[in-house]
Amino acid sequence: MRNEAEPAEDRWGSSRARLVAVVIGAAFTVIVGRSAQVALAGDASTSRPHASREVARRADIVDRKGELLATTLPAYSLSADPSVIWDAGDVARGLASVLPGLDVRDLTKRLSDKDRQFVWVQRGLTPAQRQAVFKLGLEGLHFQEEQVRVYPGGHLAGHLLGFANVDGKGIDGVERVFNTQLAKGGAPLKLTIDSGVQFALESELERATEDFTFKGAAGIVVDASTGAVRAIASWPFIDPNHPGDRTDTAATDRATNSVFELGSIYKPLTVAAAIEAGDLTPQDTFDVTNPIKVGSALIHDEHPFEHSSAFTATDIIAYSSNVGAVQIGQRLGPEKLKAFLDSVGLLDRPSFDGPSSAAPLTPASWDPLTAATVSFGHGIAVSPLSFVMSYVPFANGGDYLQPLFVEPADPAAIKRRRVMSPETAHTVVAMMRQTVLVGTGKNAAAPGYEVAGKTGTAEKPGPDGYDPNANVTSFAAVFPASRPQYVVLVVLDDAQPKTGDRRTAAYTSASIVGRFIARAAPLLDVHPVLQEPVETPIGPAGQPGTRTASESRTL
Amino acid sequence: MKRWWIVGLLLVAGLAVGLYRAKLGARENEDRIAALNTEIRKASEEVSVLKADEAYLSRPERIGPLARERLGLQPAAPEQFTAPEMIARRAGAVPAAATPAPAQGQQPAQ
Numbered sequence: 001m002r003n004e005a006e007p008a009e010d011r012w013g014s015s016r017a018r019l020v021a022v023v024i025g026a027a028f029t030v031i032v033g034r035s036a037q038v039a040l041a042g043d044a045s046t047s048r049p050h051a052s053r054e055v056a057r058r059a060d061i062v063d064r065k066g067e068l069l070a071t072t073l074p075a076y077s078l079s080a081d082p083s084v085i086w087d088a089g090d091v092a093r094g095l096a097s098v099l100p101g102l103d104v105r106d107l108t109k110r111l112s113d114k115d116r117q118f119v120w121v122q123r124g125l126t127p128a129q130r131q132a133v134f135k136l137g138l139e140g141l142h143f144q145e146e147q148v149r150v151y152p153g154g155h156l157a158g159h160l161l162g163f164a165n166v167d168g169k170g171i172d173g174v175e176r177v178f179n180t181q182l183a184k185g186g187a188p189l190k191l192t193i194d195s196g197v198q199f200a201l202e203s204e205l206e207r208a209t210e211d212f213t214f215k216g217a218a219g220i221v222v223d224a225s226t227g228a229v230r231a232i233a234s235w236p237f238i239d240p241n242h243p244g245d246r247t248d249t250a251a252t253d254r255a256t257n258s259v260f261e262l263g264s265i266y267k268p269l270t271v272a273a274a275i276e277a278g279d280l281t282p283q284d285t286f287d288v289t290n291p292i293k294v295g296s297a298l299i300h301d302e303h304p305f306e307h308s309s310a311f312t313a314t315d316i317i318a319y320s321s322n323v324g325a326v327q328i329g330q331r332l333g334p335e336k337l338k339a340f341l342d343s344v345g346l347l348d349r350p351s352f353d354g355p356s357s358a359a360p361l362t363p364a365s366w367d368p369l370t371a372a373t374v375s376f377g378h379g380i381a382v383s384p385l386s387f388v389m390s391y392v393p394f395a396n397g398g399d400y401l402q403p404l405f406v407e408p409a410d411p412a413a414i415k416r417r418r419v420m421s422p423e424t425a426h427t428v429v430a431m432m433r434q435t436v437l438v439g440t441g442k443n444a445a446a447p448g449y450e451v452a453g454k455t456g457t458a459e460k461p462g463p464d465g466y467d468p469n470a471n472v473t474s475f476a477a478v479f480p481a482s483r484p485q486y487v488v489l490v491v492l493d494d495a496q497p498k499t500g501d502r503r504t505a506a507y508t509s510a511s512i513v514g515r516f517i518a519r520a521a522p523l524l525d526v527h528p529v530l531q532e533p534v535e536t537p538i539g540p541a542g543q544p545g546t547r548t549a550s551e552s553r554t555l
Numbered sequence: 556m557k558r559w560w561i562v563g564l565l566l567v568a569g570l571a572v573g574l575y576r577a578k579l580g581a582r583e584n585e586d587r588i589a590a591l592n593t594e595i596r597k598a599s600e601e602v603s604v605l606k607a608d609e610a611y612l613s614r615p616e617r618i619g620p621l622a623r624e625r626l627g628l629q630p631a632a633p634e635q636f637t638a639p640e641m642i643a644r645r646a647g648a649v650p651a652a653a654t655p656a657p658a659q660g661q662q663p664a665q
Contacts (some may be wrong), residue, residue: 032571057603068610074600127604152610401636448633519630528633 056185057147058168059159064230066188068152070161070175070240072168075148075334076130079140080111085140087113095121095141098132111140123166124148149175157198159253160191160355160405163240164333164424169323171243173253173355174405189409192228197221200520201231208512210237216493218255218384221520224478224487227401227536228413230524232256232385234539249350252446256357259381260491263458263505265318266377268327269390271313272428273340276420279331285310288323294372299326304553314431318439320455322376329375334366337374343419344390344400345406346382354405357505358383377456384474388489391476394429395484397422412440433481444475444510448528452484453477453513455505457509460494470494479517485526488513506510 061070062452085091088111089104096102099122112118123146125133130143149164162173167419178189201219209215211426217235222228236250252258265549274280291300301321305311317322329337349359363370373379387405393400399416431450435441437472440455456474459466473492478484495508500510521528622628637645 032568057599068606071603071610073603073607073608150607152607153614156614196615198621203619228650407593446633448636449589518633522631522636528636530633530636 010175013259015216026039056183057261058149058164059182059185060188060239061182061187062190063193063195063198064190064228065194066071066190067158069191069193070149070151071194072147073150074127074211075123075146076125076127076336077123077144078125078130078133078148079144080119080121080141081140082113082116082119083113083140085111085152086328088524091140094136094138095133098136099125099129111420139485149240151240153195154241155239156202157191157193157232158238158240159234159255160193160232160555162355162430163238164241173240175240177353178406179354188555192223192229192404192407193232194523196523198231198233200523201516202233202235202237204516205233205235205477205490205514206237207515208508210498212492212495212497212508214492214495214508215253216249216252216258217489218254218258219516220384220388220488220489221524222388222392222403222487224395224401224484226404226411227389227392228404228407229385230486231520253355254384254493255490256355256385257381259358259361259383259436260472260474260493261378261381261458261461262384262387262472262474262491263456263510265387265456265474265489266324266374266380266477267317267320267325268394268428268432269341269344269346269456270321270325270332270337270375271317271431272394272420272424273337274328274332275313276340277332277425279334279336280313280328282313282431286316286327287311288316288321288327290323292323294326294328294330295367295369297319297372298321299372314434317428317431317454318434320435320440324337326372329371330368332371332375334368334371338366339369340419341374341390343417343505344393345386345402346390350383350386352402352404354403357385360386377458384489384491386475388476388487391478391487391489394425394432395478395487398423398425429481429484432478436477440504441475441477441510444514444517446479446514446521448530449517449526450480450482450529451477451514451517452479452481453488453510455510457504457506471503473503473505473508473522475505475513477513479521480526480529482529486516486524490516 007384019036042544060068060074061074062068079100080091082088089108091111092102092104092107096104102122106410107121110116113119121141133141133143146166147168148166149168150156151163152156153163162171162174162175162177164170164175164179164182166523168183170176170182174189174191175182182189187527188232199407201221205217205219208214214235217233219231219233219235220229220230232255233255234252234254236247238246238250275282287309288301288305288311288484291298293299299322301323305315305319305321307315311319311321313323313324313328315321316328338347347362350357360383365381370379389401389403392506398418398420400419401417402415404414429452432441432454433450435454436444436451441451444451444453454476456476458472458474459468460470460472461467462470472491472493474489479486479488490509490512492508492512495503497503
């Protein structure tokens with residue numbers, strides 16, 4: 001029995017051993033195979049979490065000199081889980097102690113809703129505010145890192161910059177127009193604005209509120225050689241850091257999105273059109289003694305003039321004669337006047353790479369009466385930005401340019417359109433210089449900077465016709481007259497003096513422009529022209545300095 | 556034959572270990588790169604904050620009054636400008652009538 005059984009045990013024992021070996025071998029193979037797989041390809045089940053794709057940091061905005069105008073900073077959003085908060089009132093009061101803007105009552109109500117697991121408390125917290133909340137040691141609070149748009153200059157160029165919302169999307173101004181470019185991140189967007197000049201312009205507009213009340217104001221400075229806008233402001237100012245605080249009055253960008261009938265600052269354009277068409281010479285004279293009847297309208301001047309029977313175009317501009325401007329307009333004719341205003345961009349919405357600009361309100365038909373009123377700036381309403389560009393040809397020898405808001409100003413890319421000859425431009429600038437020296441623009445004088453310009457006072461149109469008690473006053477300037485480089489325009493909406501009754505442009509806008517140019521010209525690298533005493537030897541040879549004479553020098 | 560199998564298995568095991576270590580090293584390097592990138596990002600953010608601080612503190616609205624009140628500075632008036640040649644004349648270094656003699660061989664400008 002035993003001898004028969006032993007071979008059977010051996011047989012089964014050998015089979016078991018093989019089975020165990022196969023199992024162990026298979027297990028080993030699986031382990032090795034899996035190890036190799038994990039080592040080589042990684043383990044999907046235990047792979048580390050990937051950081052979600054980071055949103056590109058929104059690009060900065062800087063001025064032409066690299067001064068920071070808008071940047072993106074890290075910030076934190078604070079949220080809460082009401083389901084784990086024990087005492088909502090205690091948490092709300094604690095948070096309000098370090099975040100003063102919080103409404104304790106509203107927050108307590110929201111944190112008391114135990115059915116909710118997520119409520120926003122406040123977004124855009126600074127690292128210091130986050131630390132302050134941490135120190136409170138309150139339950140159920142969570143922070144989420146995000147980005148916040150900051151405008152270090154406050155209201156400086158606020159309307160131009162616009163603002164981006166909490167999600168980093170441009171909503172207004174440059175932030176909106178260049179949103180795609182800014183959202184990609186990378187190099188800063190460099191504007192043509194000069195922070196120093198912008199500040200000077202805004203300061204002078206603000207300072208004007210000491211002397212006048214006005215509903216709104218706009219100011220623009222343009223480099224006539226390139227069309228680059230060096231400053232653009234709309235009063236009341238807005239602070240892009242707090243776009244929600246804007247009033248309706250402040251929200252409108254009056255420099256680009258409002259249109260005004262600007263009055264007599266059109267007269268130099270009428271004169272230029274007539275000279276360019278060969279219908280006028282500087283020596284031609286006009287009798288402006290009596291009002292002039294055009295159709296059913298009687299057009300007159302505010303005050304009688306000396307030598308009114310022989311007014312030249314220079315006198316018409318310098319003393320702002322409506323009657324004279326109408327006569328020049330009649331010589332020119334409606335079609336040629338319309339064509340000229342069209343050539344300087346006053347009849348269409350401007351098209352350029354920058355903030356949106358309002359379309360002009362132009363006459364439906366160009367009959368003789370319309371042409372007569374347009375010749376002195378009534379019956380046509382344009383944005384200040386459009387208008388200031390119409391003066392650029394005076395300052396650069398006759399080329400119309402589009403406004404430029406982004407550097408670099410590639411000279412090859414600047415589109416120039418010749419709208420008048422250099423001689424015409426020079427002649428009209430010389431006429432406008434007389435406005436400041438002897439005419440209605442004396443208050444715009446800035447010693448040394450040879451301001452040439454034109455005043456404009458236009459009654460505001462209303463539902464019952466023009467309102468004699470409300471006007472738009474403006475002053476458009478070119479400086480320095482002997483070698484024009486810049487064009488400046490200031491417009492005040494319904495300016496009323498705080499004392500006295502002088503509310504025409506001669507006393508309102510002109511004085512603002514004069515003060516601004518005196519202050520900003522050095523920032524714009526415009527050197528003054530002064531009467532320098534120079535020792536001039538006019539005595540016998542070898543005896544210099546016996547007399548002195550004055551000599552005009554460009555410094 | 557059996558020996559070759561064992562050698563082969565050891566070789567495969569060695570290669571597997573080598574690959575595993577290489578993989579681990581690469582992962583460690585990735586972690587270091589990620590840490591450095593985080594550090595760079597934090598530093599960039601700090602630079603951004605500092606630049607914003609600088610821009611805020613140096614805005615004309617703040618600097619103007621400080622320059623006036625503490626340093627007595629004012630915007631430059633036109634009469635404060637002069638041309639370089641006028642400085643020499645004012646100092647009396649160059650007589651007003653004096654004109655540089657043309658260099659030898661040159662004609663005076665017409």
